[in-house]
Every structure is written in structure tokens, then in C-alpha cells.
Amino acid sequence: MSLHFTKMHGIGNDFVVLDCRTQPFALAPAQIARIGDRHTGVGFDQLLTIEPARDPSCLFYYGIYNADGSMSGQCGNGVRCVAAWLRRAGVLGTGAARLESPSGAVSVELLADGRVRVDMGEPRFAPGDVPLTLPAADPYALTLDGGRIEFGAVSMGNPHAVVEVADVDAAPLAQIGAALSTNSHFPQSCNVGVVQIVERAHVRLRVQERGVGETLACGTGACAAAAVLRRRAQVDATVAVGLPGGRLEIRWQGPGHTLWMTGPAAFVYEGDWE
CATH class of the missing domain: 3.10.310.10 (Diaminopimelate Epimerase; Chain A, domain 1)
Known part of the structure; x- marks a missing residue:
């Protein structure tokens, strides 16, 4: 298996990003954990996938997998990296856009200084x-x-x-x-x-x-x-x-x-x- 990836980080929270826009994501949790191992693999806190959106109001979907292979519902540093990756790929311009996370839609804004602003939704305390x-x-x-x-x-x-x-x-x-x-x-x-x-x-x-x-x-x-x-x-x-x-x-x-x-x-x- 040859898998092309991009290594990214958001203030030290590091990721492996996979382009799954045309090829479905098919890694098992044990395979994710092997790639995530910092001694024998690439090493990351989370693996991020970029996939076609399920929600028609969103441009793309991103999946989030922890280093042990388990799934996560959201990742604030990760969504900024996804937005930056999409900008570099030429499919996201400066300004506002809407992406789909495992926990729902997220609005992102690419700022002129290179930073990314993200609407993380309303905190839920119940x-x-x-x-x-x-x-x-x-x-x-x-x-x-x-x-x-x-x-x-x-x-x-x-x-x-x-x-x-x-x-x-x-x-x-x-x-x-x-x-x-x-x-x-x-x-x-x-x-x-x-x-x-x-x-x-x-x-x-x-x-x-x-x-x-x-x-x-x-x-x-x-x-x-x-x-x-x-x-x-x-x-x-x-x-x-x-x-x-x-x-x-x-x-x-x-x-x-x-x-x-x-x-x-x-x-x-x-x-x-x-």
C-alpha cells in the first residue's frame, strides 16, 4: 500500500492529512495506529481525511481519527489545517467557506495574514x-x-x-x-x-x-x-x-x-x- 500524505500542525498539534476526495478512505483502526506511531510510523496526534461532503451546503467533509485509531467528533486545530490544505490545493479562496465535520457543519474564514478563523458553534453545557x-x-x-x-x-x-x-x-x-x-x-x-x-x-x-x-x-x-x-x-x-x-x-x-x-x-x- 502506497499512501500519499501531508504532515501539518496547528501550534504543535500535529496531523497526517489524506486526500480522499476521489478515493474512499479505507484504513482500519490498527493501520491508523501503525501510521500514528512516533517510533515506527509517521507520528501524529490525529489523522485527517478530506472527503466529498455529505451535506450539500458544505464544500468538503473531513474525518478525524486519533493516534490509537479511534474516531473523534471535532478538532479545532485540525479544521484550520484542513482549510489551509484546501487553500493550497486551489479549491478554497480567502474569505468564508463551510466545511462538514463528524459533528456537523463548520464555517471557516481564511484571513489575509494566513491564519484561519473558525466558527466552532455554541458550547453545549447540558x-x-x-x-x-x-x-x-x-x-x-x-x-x-x-x-x-x-x-x-x-x-x-x-x-x-x-x-x-x-x-x-x-x-x-x-x-x-x-x-x-x-x-x-x-x-x-x-x-x-x-x-x-x-x-x-x-x-x-x-x-x-x-x-x-x-x-x-x-x-x-x-x-x-x-x-x-x-x-x-x-x-x-x-x-x-x-x-x-x-x-x-x-x-x-x-x-x-x-x-x-x-x-x-x-x-x-x-x-x-x-
Whole structure:
């Protein structure tokens, strides 16, 4: 099997992008995991496929697969890379366009400075939408591994738990992430973020993604953290989210409005998997 791919990243969150516009995607989860292995494969956080749209209102569909071969409903850094890939392919111009993700339609805007602005939809906090099998609360609280963890929960097309901490660098993300993401109250598991408020317009974030582990950046995680804190009136409508790989701009006016994410997308190299 010879498979041509493009390696890309969004502030360190890295991807293998496959052009499946004319040839159906046919990789099994075990094959995806082999390509995703950072020692014996190409290595990536997610594999992205670009396919014909199912929704006639959208130009293209993109699929999202984690490094372990499991599927994901949304990927904020990934959609920016998809939009940049389509622009380079000559099928997407500067301005607004509509793409289809596994969790629904997404509007993207290619900016003149090379960044991509994405309408990530309205954050969904209802427990059934996350999904989370606890009565609605903010914060939620669970006793895990002998300790109490308080967190916000939200869906950005995929489930997120957000834990506010005093020092993001010192926070035991691996321990917190393992405890929350595998908890039975999250029937689909979840991504877990630890966030530190620096000031009202600036927060710092680390994210452990389900099926991947800790990543240099997580676009939906940045959206989730900003949404949880904005809902609590702890940050401004526009907030810079600093992640280990770089910075994203998140803008959310609050309930009744969609959330916008702006950030870069970078090409790394082209390759062929044999």
C-alpha cells in the first residue's frame, strides 16, 4: 500500500492529512495506529481525511481519527489545517467557506495574514450533550483516587472537562486526566484540560486528549476552557489561550452566540507511506 500524505500542525498539534476526495478512505483502526506511531510510523496526534461532503451546503467533509485509531467528533486545530490544505490545493479562496465535520457543519474564514478563523458553534453545557451522567452543576465535583476534583464540563463537538488550577506547569495533568477521562460518568471518555487564569484576557492551558495523551495544543480544549471560564464571568469575551505549542484567540460573547477560534496552520512536509 502506497499512501500519499501531508504532515501539518496547528501550534504543535500535529496531523497526517489524506486526500480522499476521489478515493474512499479505507484504513482500519490498527493501520491508523501503525501510521500514528512516533517510533515506527509517521507520528501524529490525529489523522485527517478530506472527503466529498455529505451535506450539500458544505464544500468538503473531513474525518478525524486519533493516534490509537479511534474516531473523534471535532478538532479545532485540525479544521484550520484542513482549510489551509484546501487553500493550497486551489479549491478554497480567502474569505468564508463551510466545511462538514463528524459533528456537523463548520464555517471557516481564511484571513489575509494566513491564519484561519473558525466558527466552532455554541458550547453545549447540558450534561446529556457532553455527555456526562451527573446532575447539572458548575463546578461538578468527584472524589477520585482519594481526592476531590472540581471541574467544568462542556461539549465543543467532543467532550471536555476543565479544571482550574493555580499553576498550570505544576498541575498533575497525567493524574487528573487519567482519573477524569476514564471515569464512568463520562460514557464516551473526555478530553481533560488544566487552566490557569493569568488575567481576564489571558489564560494558560494544558490538555490531555482521549486516545492521544497530552498534546502541545488542543483547539477544542482551548475553546472549552474559554467557554467554561467565560460562563463564570472570569474572563473577557476575547481571551488569548496560551498552550505549550503556541497561542490561540478565542472569542465568545456568551449563551446564544457561537464561539470563534483564530490561529495558524502550518505545512511540514509531503510523504508516502509504503
